[in-house]
Amino acid sequence: MTGIEKSVLFRVANPRSIVFFGGSNNIGAMGTNILMSLLALGFEGSVFPVHPKEKIVQGLTAYTSVLDLPAVPDLAVIVLPTALVNPTLKQCGQKGIRNAVVVSGGFKEVGGQGPELERQMVEICRDHGITLVGPNCLGVANPHHKLNTTFLPFEGKPGFIGLASQSGSFLTQMFNYMARHGIGFSTAFSVGNSACIDLVDCLRYLEACPHTKVITLYIEGLARGREFAEAARRISRSKPIVALYVGGSAAGRKAGSSHTGAMAGPDRLYDGIFRQAGIIRAASLTELFDFAWVLGSQPAPQGAGVLIQTHSGGPGAVAADAVGRAGLELPELSAATLEALQPFIPHTGSVANPVDLTFTKNHLDFFEAIPRVLLRDENTAMLMVYFLTPLPLIHRALSQMGVSADQIEAEAEKVAAEQARAFAGVYRQAGKPVVGYSWRGIEERFYQVLMENGVPLFADPQRAARALAALVRYHREKDGPQAVKPF
Amino acid sequence: MTGIEKSVLFRVANPRSIVFFGGSNNIGAMGTNILMSLLALGFEGSVFPVHPKEKIVQGLTAYTSVLDLPAVPDLAVIVLPTALVNPTLKQCGQKGIRNAVVVSGGFKEVGGQGPELERQMVEICRDHGITLVGPNCLGVANPHHKLNTTFLPFEGKPGFIGLASQSGSFLTQMFNYMARHGIGFSTAFSVGNSACIDLVDCLRYLEACPHTKVITLYIEGLARGREFAEAARRISRSKPIVALYVGGSAAGRKAGSSHTGAMAGPDRLYDGIFRQAGIIRAASLTELFDFAWVLGSQPAPQGAGVLIQTHSGGPGAVAADAVGRAGLELPELSAATLEALQPFIPHTGSVANPVDLTFTKNHLDFFEAIPRVLLRDENTAMLMVYFLTPLPLIHRALSQMGVSADQIEAEAEKVAAEQARAFAGVYRQAGKPVVGYSWRGIEERFYQVLMENGVPLFADPQRAARALAALVRYHREKDGPQAVKPF
Numbered sequence: 001m002t003g004i005e006k007s008v009l010f011r012v013a014n015p016r017s018i019v020f021f022g023g024s025n026n027i028g029a030m031g032t033n034i035l036m037s038l039l040a041l042g043f044e045g046s047v048f049p050v051h052p053k054e055k056i057v058q059g060l061t062a063y064t065s066v067l068d069l070p071a072v073p074d075l076a077v078i079v080l081p082t083a084l085v086n087p088t089l090k091q092c093g094q095k096g097i098r099n100a101v102v103v104s105g106g107f108k109e110v111g112g113q114g115p116e117l118e119r120q121m122v123e124i125c126r127d128h129g130i131t132l133v134g135p136n137c138l139g140v141a142n143p144h145h146k147l148n149t150t151f152l153p154f155e156g157k158p159g160f161i162g163l164a165s166q167s168g169s170f171l172t173q174m175f176n177y178m179a180r181h182g183i184g185f186s187t188a189f190s191v192g193n194s195a196c197i198d199l200v201d202c203l204r205y206l207e208a209c210p211h212t213k214v215i216t217l218y219i220e221g222l223a224r225g226r227e228f229a230e231a232a233r234r235i236s237r238s239k240p241i242v243a244l245y246v247g248g249s250a251a252g253r254k255a256g257s258s259h260t261g262a263m264a265g266p267d268r269l270y271d272g273i274f275r276q277a278g279i280i281r282a283a284s285l286t287e288l289f290d291f292a293w294v295l296g297s298q299p300a301p302q303g304a305g306v307l308i309q310t311h312s313g314g315p316g317a318v319a320a321d322a323v324g325r326a327g328l329e330l331p332e333l334s335a336a337t338l339e340a341l342q343p344f345i346p347h348t349g350s351v352a353n354p355v356d357l358t359f360t361k362n363h364l365d366f367f368e369a370i371p372r373v374l375l376r377d378e379n380t381a382m383l384m385v386y387f388l389t390p391l392p393l394i395h396r397a398l399s400q401m402g403v404s405a406d407q408i409e410a411e412a413e414k415v416a417a418e419q420a421r422a423f424a425g426v427y428r429q430a431g432k433p434v435v436g437y438s439w440r441g442i443e444e445r446f447y448q449v450l451m452e453n454g455v456p457l458f459a460d461p462q463r464a465a466r467a468l469a470a471l472v473r474y475h476r477e478k479d480g481p482q483a484v485k486p487f
Numbered sequence: 488m489t490g491i492e493k494s495v496l497f498r499v500a501n502p503r504s505i506v507f508f509g510g511s512n513n514i515g516a517m518g519t520n521i522l523m524s525l526l527a528l529g530f531e532g533s534v535f536p537v538h539p540k541e542k543i544v545q546g547l548t549a550y551t552s553v554l555d556l557p558a559v560p561d562l563a564v565i566v567l568p569t570a571l572v573n574p575t576l577k578q579c580g581q582k583g584i585r586n587a588v589v590v591s592g593g594f595k596e597v598g599g600q601g602p603e604l605e606r607q608m609v610e611i612c613r614d615h616g617i618t619l620v621g622p623n624c625l626g627v628a629n630p631h632h633k634l635n636t637t638f639l640p641f642e643g644k645p646g647f648i649g650l651a652s653q654s655g656s657f658l659t660q661m662f663n664y665m666a667r668h669g670i671g672f673s674t675a676f677s678v679g680n681s682a683c684i685d686l687v688d689c690l691r692y693l694e695a696c697p698h699t700k701v702i703t704l705y706i707e708g709l710a711r712g713r714e715f716a717e718a719a720r721r722i723s724r725s726k727p728i729v730a731l732y733v734g735g736s737a738a739g740r741k742a743g744s745s746h747t748g749a750m751a752g753p754d755r756l757y758d759g760i761f762r763q764a765g766i767i768r769a770a771s772l773t774e775l776f777d778f779a780w781v782l783g784s785q786p787a788p789q790g791a792g793v794l795i796q797t798h799s800g801g802p803g804a805v806a807a808d809a810v811g812r813a814g815l816e817l818p819e820l821s822a823a824t825l826e827a828l829q830p831f832i833p834h835t836g837s838v839a840n841p842v843d844l845t846f847t848k849n850h851l852d853f854f855e856a857i858p859r860v861l862l863r864d865e866n867t868a869m870l871m872v873y874f875l876t877p878l879p880l881i882h883r884a885l886s887q888m889g890v891s892a893d894q895i896e897a898e899a900e901k902v903a904a905e906q907a908r909a910f911a912g913v914y915r916q917a918g919k920p921v922v923g924y925s926w927r928g929i930e931e932r933f934y935q936v937l938m939e940n941g942v943p944l945f946a947d948p949q950r951a952a953r954a955l956a957a958l959v960r961y962h963r964e965k966d967g968p969q970a971v972k973p974f
Contacts (some may be wrong), residue, residue: 027887036883153879167801173875177926220804246808284949285805285926314654317707318772321733388660392640396523400514439664439772443930459946462771 004208008131009201012099013142013187013209015074017046019066019097021088022079022104023057031079032058033151034103034138037172038077040153041146048073066091075099077139077149082106085135086120093128100125100132101139101149108193109136122195130196137192138168141175141185144211150190152176159184160296161289162212164202166191166220170285180442182451183293186211200227207235214296216288217243221265222273229277236278240295240474243279244288245270278477280470287466293456294467298433300475303381305331306468307374308354310386311366316354319384319437319461326462326469330354331379340373367423375430382433382468384461385423389416389438389446416446424453433471437464491695495618496688499586500629500674500696502561504533506553506584508575509566509591510544518566519545520638521590521625524659525564527640528633535560553578562586564626564636569593572622573607580615587612587619588626588636595680596623609682617683624679625655628662628672631698637677639663646671647783648776649699651689653678653707657772667929669938670780673698687714694722701783703775704730708752709760716764723765727782727961730766731775732757765964767957774953780943781954785920787962790868792818793955794861795841797873798853803841806871806924806948813949813956817841818866827860854910862917869920869955871948872910876903876925876933903933911940920958924948 004010018038022031035058038047048069049057056062063069066076066088076092078085078100085104092100107118118135125132133139139149143158150172156179165171168190178184186209189202199217206212215235222228232241247265274281280295282288306323308330310316323330330353333341338351344365345351355374357366375383394412403411427434436450436457447457458464491497505525509518522545525534535556536544543549550556553563553575563579565572565587572591579587594605605622612619620626626636630645637659643666652658655677665671673696676689686704693699702722709715719728734752761768767782769775793810795817797803810817817840820828825838831852832838842861844853862870881899890898914921923937923944934944945951 027884033880033883155879165801167799167804169799169801173799173802173926176928180928218801244805246804284809284947286947286949312654312656312660314652314656314705315660317654317733318731322771392642393520396520397514439660441663441667441930443928460771460773462773 007205009205011074017073019048019073019076037148037153041148072096077101079103102134105136107135132196134192138190142187155179157184160213161292162186162206162215163188164199165218203231214292215241216292219245232277241279242291244282290467291470301381305329305381307380311357315386322462322465326465337377367419372426385436387436387438413445417449420446420449435464437461494692496692498561504560506535506560506563510536524635524640528635559583564588566590589621592623594622619683621679625677629674642666644671647700648779649673649693649702650675651686652705690718701779702728703779706732719764728766729778731769777954778957788868792816792868794867798844802873809949809952813952824864854906859913872923874923874925900932904936907933907936922951924951
C-alpha cells in the first residue's frame with residue numbers, strides 16, 4: 001500500500017462502517033435500492049440504517065437519529081429529499097462522522113435555492129471536517145472492499161480500471177458491460193456536483209490505489225484546470241489516464257451543464273490540456289473502456305508494428321485498413337518467420353501481413369503453433385488475431401464423430417475452451433501485446449475463456465487497432481521515442 | 488416480382504436444382520462443409536453431388552460425372568482443387584448448365600498459372616453461355632429461397648439487407664452477428680475475383696429483388712468504375728446503398744489486393760465516386776450494418792432534429808454530444824410537449840433535450856406514455872432512447888413481492904418483454920424514426936423483443952447518432968432539401 005491510507009478519500013472508499021439515510025422497506029425508493037446494492041455485495045462492516053419510523057430496514061436494526069448510533073461510522077451515505085440533506089449532514093458532523101456521500105440532487109444543477117443550499121453544504125463540511133462526495137452523485141464502488149453505494153447491484157469481479165466520473169451512470173450502469181467483458185473496476189467514483197471532492201482528488205486516490213492499473217475519466221467540465229493538469233501529468237508517468245470529454249460540442253456542452261452544472265470549454269482547449277497532461281482522449285464511452293482494457297492489461301510494445309493473423313481475407317483486409325488508419329505499421333515478416341510458417345500455410349493462404357491462413361488443415365494450429373511463430377517475429381511488436389470460433393463446425397464434426405445430440409453442446413464448449421486455453425498459453429509466454437477481434441457474441445465460451453486469460457477482445461478491428469494505437473502512444477510519450485519507434 | 492426473373496443472376500440466387508462438386512463424407516473438406524450448409528437450411532430443390540468414388544454423399548445419391556445426371560440442374564457449385572475446375576466447368580457447359588458458383592481459389596489472386604487459368608475459365612463461360620460467380624468466393628446466400636452456398640450454416644431469419652461483397656467472410660461469418668441483432672440478408676453475393684459477374688451485376692439484381700430494402704457493398708477495388716457509378720446512381724434513388732471501402736489506406740489496399748486481386752485507388756477517388764452515385768460510405772463493417780439496419784427499417788425523417796430520451800444524465804450527455812458531432816440537431820421541445828410531460832417529470836429531471844427523467848415513479852411511463860408524448864412533438868423528427876433494462880431491479884421487486892426464487896427469472900423476462908412490447912406499440916404508431924442504445928447485452932429478452940418489433944439498437948450512442956445521420960443524408964439527397972431540412 002503506497003500511502004493510500006493518507007488519501008483524503010481512503011475512508012470514503014474503504015469504510016469500516018456506514019450510516020445509511022434514505023433506505024427503507026419501500027422498494028420503489030432510490031435509497032432502498034442503493035442500500036440493497038450495498039448489502040448484496042456483502043459489505044463486511046456494520047451498516048446502520050437511519051429511519052424516522054421503521055424499526056427494521058432491509059433486515060437491519062434501524063435508528064431514528066444518527067445521534068443514537070452505538071458507534072461513530074466511517075462514512076455516511078445520504079439519499080434523502082433535498083431539504084433534509086443539510087440538517088442531516090450537520091448531525092453527522094456533530095456525531096463525529098468525517099466522510100459522506102450525498103446522492104440526493106436538487107443543488108447547484110437546478111435553479112432556485114439549489115446553489116445556495118450547496119454553498120451551505122460546503123460550509124457544514126468545512127465546519128465539521130467532513131470529506132464529501134457529491135451531491136447529485138452515486139458515490140463509490142470499490143469491489144475490492146465489497147463497497148457499492150450505487151443504484152444497481154455489482155456484477156462481475158473486482159478489476160484494475162479506476163474511474164472518476166461526472167456521471168454516476170458510468171459506474172453503476174457499466175457493471176454489467178464490464179462483467180460481460182471480463183474486466184472490472186478497481187475503484188470508481190461518481191463526483192456529481194463536486195461540491196468538495198472533485199476529479200483531482202479522485203485522480204490522486206487512484207494514483208495511490210494498488211489495484212488500479214489504468215485510470216479512466218468521464219468529464220463534462222473542469223473547475224480546477226491547472227491542478228487537474230498538474231496531477232494528471234505526474235500520474236500519467238506511472239499509470240495511463242484515458243478521458244472521455246463531452247463538453248466540446250455545443251450539444252454535449254448544453255447537456256452536460258444541465259446535468260452537473262459543470263463548466264465546459266471547446267474541444268480545442270481540452271485537447272490541449274489532455275496533451276500536456278499525458279491524457280489519452282477517447283471518442284466514445286466504448287472507446288474509453290477499450291483503451292483502458294488494453295492499457296491496463298498489455299505490456300509495453302517494442303514498436304508500432306502490428307501483425308494480423310486471420311483465416312479469412314476480408315476480415316484481414318478490414319483489420320489492415322484499420323491498423324493503417326490508426327497510425328500503426330504493418331511490418332513484413334522476417335525470413336525466419338516465413339520459413340517457420342511454411343508447414344502451416346496452404347497454397348491458397350498468404351504469408352504477407354495479414355497472415356491469411358484460409359482453410360488450415362489442423363484447426364488447432366491457428367490457436368497455438370502459428371501464433372507462437374508469429375509472436376517470435378522480430379518485426380512484430382503486437383499481434384492482432386481474428387477469432388472466429390466455428391462453433392457450428394465443431395458441432396458438425398462432433399455429430400459426424402458419433403457424439404450423441406444431447407452431449408454435443410457440452411463437448412463443443414470443451415473443445416472451444418481448450419482452443420482458447422491453448423492460445424492463452426502462447427500469449428502469456430510471449431510478453432507482447434495481443435488483442436483479438438470477432439463479430440460473434442462474446443458470451444460464447446471460447447471468448448469468455450480468452451478474456452479470463454487476459455486477452456482483450458473487440459467486436460470490430462477498428463476498435464482493436466485504435467486501442468493498440470493508444471497503447472503505443474502512451475508508452476511512446478512516457479518512455480520517449482527510443483522505447484517505441486515513432487509512427 | 489419487378490422483373491427480377493430477367494436478371495442474369497436470377498437462377499444463381501433462385502436455382503430449382505443444384506449439382507455440387509467437392510462435397511464428400513470427409514467433414515474436414517471445405518466442399519463437404521458447404522454442402523452441409525446448403526442441406527441444413529433445407530434447400531427445397533434437388534441436389535446432385537458429383538464424386539469420383541462415393542456412391543452416397545451426405546445421404547444423397549452421388550454421380551461420378553455431371554454428364555450422368557438425370558436432369559439439367561439450374562446451378563453448379565464447384566469446390567474442387569484448382570486444376571479440376573476448368574475441366575469440370577466445361578463438362579457443366581456440355582450438359583447445358585447455365586449458372587455456376589466457383590468457390591475454389593488459385594486463380595487471379597495468386598501468381599504463376601492463376602491468371603491464365605482464370606482467362607480460360609472466362610472463355611469456357613463465354614462459349615457455353617454460363618453465368619459464373621467467383622472464382623475464389625463463397626457464392627450466394629438467399630435465405631428467402633433457403634439457399635446457402637457458404638461455409639457456415641445460416642442462422643436467424645431472412646431479412647431485408649442485400650449484400651454484394653468482395654469477401655465471402657462477410658456473408659457467412661455475419662450470419663451469427665445479424666441473427667443476434669434480429670436482422671438478416673435478403674440475398675448476399677460473394678463475388679470473389681469477379682471473373683464474370685461483378686458488383687455491378689449484383690447491384691442490378693438487388694435493385695430488382697423485392698425483399699431487399701437496402702443494399703450493402705464491401706469493396707476492395709472496382710474494375711468497372713463508370714458502370715458501377717451509373718448503376719448505383721440510378722438505384723440509390725429508390726434503395727439506399729451503403730459501402731465499406733478498405734482500399735483507401737495503403738495498408739488496406741495491399742491487403743485487399745492479395746485477397747481478390749482487385750484494383751484499389753485512394754480514398755479521395757472513391758469518396759468522389761460514392762458521392763456522385765448517392766452511396767453512403769461506412770467507416771467500418773460494424774457501421775456498414777448499423778447504417779443498413781436504420782436505412783432499411785426506418786421511415787424518412789421530416790427533419791434533422793433528434794430528441795433524446797434518457798433517465799440518466801451521463802448517457803444523455805454522451806448521446807447529445809454524439810448527435811451534435813454527427814451533424815444532427817437537438818431541437819427544443821414545443822410548449823405543448825412541455826405541458827404534456829409535466830405529470831411524468833420529477834423535480835430532479837430535466838425537460839430540455841435530452842429529456843432526462845432521472846428516477847421515474849411509474850417505471851412503465853418511460854416505455855409508453857412518455858415516448859408517446861415525445862414522438863408527437865412537432866420539432867422532433869427522430870427519437871433516440873437510452874434503454875437500460877433494469878433486470879436486477881425487476882428481480883428485486885419481484886422478490887420483494889413474494890415471487891419464489893425459481894419463478895423470478897421467468898417472471899422478470901415476462902415483465903421486460905411487456906415493457907418492450909409497450910414501447911414497440913408506440914413506435915409503430917408514430918411513423919417517425921426511432922433508435923435505441925444501451926451498454927447491456929442485446930441477448931436479454933427486453934432487447935430481443937424490441938428488435939423483433941423493428942427498433943434498431945446500438946451498443947453506443949455514437950453508433951446510433953451516425954446511423955440516424957446516414958438516414959437523414961440519404962433522404963435529403965434523394966428527395967431534396969425541401970423534404971428534410973438541411974443540417
